[in-house]
Amino acid sequence: MKNIRTDLAIEARELYSTDGGQIPGVTTENEEIDGINIDRVHVLSSIGEQRIGKPVGNYVTLESMYIRERDPEFEEKLSFRLSQEIRNLVSIDKNTSVLIVGLGNWNITPDSLGPKVVDRIMVTRHLLELIPDKVDERVHSVCAISPGVLGITGIETGEIIRGVIEKIRPDVVIAIDALASRRTSRIGVTIQLADTGISPGSGIGNKRMALTKETLGADTIAIGVPTVVYAHTIGRDTIKLIHDSNIQIGSDINFMSEEQLDAMLNQILSENMGDLVVTPKDVDIMIDNIAGIIADGINLAVHDNITLDEIRTFLH
Numbered sequence: 001m002k003n004i005r006t007d008l009a010i011e012a013r014e015l016y017s018t019d020g021g022q023i024p025g026v027t028t029e030n031e032e033i034d035g036i037n038i039d040r041v042h043v044l045s046s047i048g049e050q051r052i053g054k055p056v057g058n059y060v061t062l063e064s065m066y067i068r069e070r071d072p073e074f075e076e077k078l079s080f081r082l083s084q085e086i087r088n089l090v091s092i093d094k095n096t097s098v099l100i101v102g103l104g105n106w107n108i109t110p111d112s113l114g115p116k117v118v119d120r121i122m123v124t125r126h127l128l129e130l131i132p133d134k135v136d137e138r139v140h141s142v143c144a145i146s147p148g149v150l151g152i153t154g155i156e157t158g159e160i161i162r163g164v165i166e167k168i169r170p171d172v173v174i175a176i177d178a179l180a181s182r183r184t185s186r187i188g189v190t191i192q193l194a195d196t197g198i199s200p201g202s203g204i205g206n207k208r209m210a211l212t213k214e215t216l217g218a219d220t221i222a223i224g225v226p227t228v229v230y231a232h233t234i235g236r237d238t239i240k241l242i243h244d245s246n247i248q249i250g251s252d253i254n255f256m257s258e259e260q261l262d263a264m265l266n267q268i269l270s271e272n273m274g275d276l277v278v279t280p281k282d283v284d285i286m287i288d289n290i291a292g293i294i295a296d297g298i299n300l301a302v303h304d305n306i307t308l309d310e311i312r313t314f315l316h
Helices: 009-016 046-052 065-069 072-089 113-118 125-130 157-168 231-244 258-273 283-302 308-315
Strands: 026-033 036-043 057-063 097-102 141-145 172-181 190-194 219-230
Touching: 009 036, 009 046, 009 057, 009 190, 026 046, 036 046, 036 072, 057 072, 065 072, 065 283, 072 190, 072 219, 072 283, 097 113, 097 157, 097 283, 113 172, 113 283, 125 141, 141 157, 172 283, 190 283, 219 283, 283 308
Parallel strands: 097 141, 097 172, 172 219
Antiparallel strands: 026 036, 036 057, 057 190, 190 219
């Protein structure tokens, strides 16, 4: 399992327990609401942390193939559900100040999720400081930043964020980033929330300073969407589809586990073509769509009883 890369806790759990059995130090819950499959993975101890390779904490995955249909009514339901899950992970009230951090490189489409979400956030901190009497009492203090990446700024992302936090002292940090999945079917249709923070660049193996409550001094929620897969993931999925279709491709391959297939394909592809990262051809549309869903969910979560129509009026 250690050779298989995934940013999703639900996939880490699947890798450890292929039959869905109990994992020491880990509990799971599953429910379906309005066509949204919700998986909750709770890593309770260091034993569970070692088993699935995820820090102690709570991970919530919202997944639905309906996202691809781009139905406005469904997207509103998904944003509302996302807002509720955010509120379940962190306490937000009228005295809570929130910093939204859009991680990623706005010049590279698969990595631009964070900045695109920030573009649609209802920022209000300046209004509450300058004209507090004219601000609706349902509106809370929210600010946002897209710090870019090390290759653009020459500064570690974590250093920029920590510098901002030292100045404004937010109570809650919500960081958004693109992730990598081990299943092509999860690209663009899965949203993961975690109260354990995030390591910028982890989706493509470029781990930097972790953004956590311990490093930032504020409750930190990470929201991520898988936008890429590694080339060997596509190879494994293709072989599995062939196997499921009862097409014989060699006795050894037909009896290989997913972990063995991943290891074999990773070695072959890395040696011959490099460590390729692949994304869908319509990634620009996918990113714009999912960024709007996440931004709406965050806006609903960080303000009280505000509607999507009111948010869109504010933004325009």
